[in-house]
Amino acid sequence: MSYYGSTDFSYNSDFNLRIRDIKKGNLDFGWLDNTRDKVEIRRRDARRGLALSDCEVGPYSIENSPEIVRDNRGLAPRGAILAEGSDQPDLGPTLNRKTDVWGYRVQSYWEEAMSRQWNVTTDVPWQDMDKYEIPDEVELAFCQLCTLLSEVEMIATDLPAKWSHHMNSYFQEVKGFIATQCVDEARHAEVFRKRALANGVGLLRASVRGEHALKGILEADSYSEGSVFLHVLGEGFILTLFRSSEFISPTPVEQRMFQLVMQDEARHVSYGLQHLRYLMDNCPEIRPQINGFLDEAERHLTGLFNPDQLESMIVLGGKGTSPECIKRGIEVVGAFQGKQIQEYFQRADRAGLPERRDRSPLLELQERMIGMIQAS
């Protein structure tokens, strides 16, 4: 036990007497002394049920919250009535500015996440796997890819989990959204693990370079840095990797798997983009810090282009290991890596960081890597 409260209620005579009194039926209804005025909640679209945006009214609305939350440092949800004085415990949130965490439309991403959940066990047509024969080298390559993707998904689960309790509880929608992200990423790690094992090959080599890249995400100094690295840069790249993996999937079973994971990934990218936009719009002085961070993060990310992953993608893209297959695989992988980088720059433009195109080492690194593979 590392936290001992200022009052031990089990031995507090006032508290115990009051509880005994209540149990005798002597209620004083003090908790109704400071109730707020009633609010009018209107369900705008019956098909959506009661949406978070329907509940954005009066003191409950984020629009009516200050940019910096000073009054609440505990677990009270936005709009709750706080105890007078300093009775509310301080849980030490470090992310108390709206710009620290908020993103445009975060409520709708949370709703979308909740409505688009799926189940690895039952929504992937595992029963169809027996219908298809996959060449051994392709199956091995696919299991190597699943191994790296499992590692990636671990960090994508851990990063939001690491930051959630640092967020002021008034930013409930962001906490809720990143909680869905934890579930999404855990599900992705589950699906890649199950697929690697499904045909008996299992998980292959863990990636040293890849894990160094992923450590960079987890060790970001602020939530915004972690978010831009994970959501915009990392997941943006992984989204394109998922698209490519659907494209080169050996059977419709894997295609279905990637169609489902790409939906979740794209939603995380969208939140990250909207957080970065919100940050750039409302806290432009942070631009040099974010750019400096991305200069390093983009170098880190190239660790995900590690030789094991690259070779497995080439085998999958070419559907084999013959020279012709490898040639075709290199073309496919080169094309999708180009897309990864271009789409990242487009998102950076949209978020208000167009200078990434000129500052980024990604294009040069990509050209060097493809050149090395072609030479070998």
Next chain:
Amino acid sequence: MAIKFPSVEFFQELARRMEAKSAEFEKLGFCDTVMGVRVEGDTSHLYALTFDVFECSNVREISHAGDVELDFTLAAPRALWREMFESIQKHGQPEPGYTLNSLSHVGDRMEVVYDDPEGHDKFYRFMATLQAFVDLASDLEIEWV
């Protein structure tokens, strides 16, 4: 009775089928996007399909992409759209090379046109719904015009 492709009626029929299979689409979740479908040929056609919660609530043919705020547009020659729907009809689902993602990813057989990367990302956020939507043509009698 056969339904002409391309036509507004074709996509309206898919929308009607989507409504009829509401449970399947409710399981896939909210889908909120305006998708353009461009069928290129001697006479090109551009359709705006509005997906709203669990349904495709509006299908229109438009003259220019600017007439409606489209999140993204899938653009392909008429022959490729036909290949895709014939693949779906043959197998009940597309062959691996004929999913919306595969067609639009590498090789640019089907182009994804967009102005805003956020609109572009909606294509992927709602991929399973959009794929299920076009798969509804699996037993539709189509007259290719």
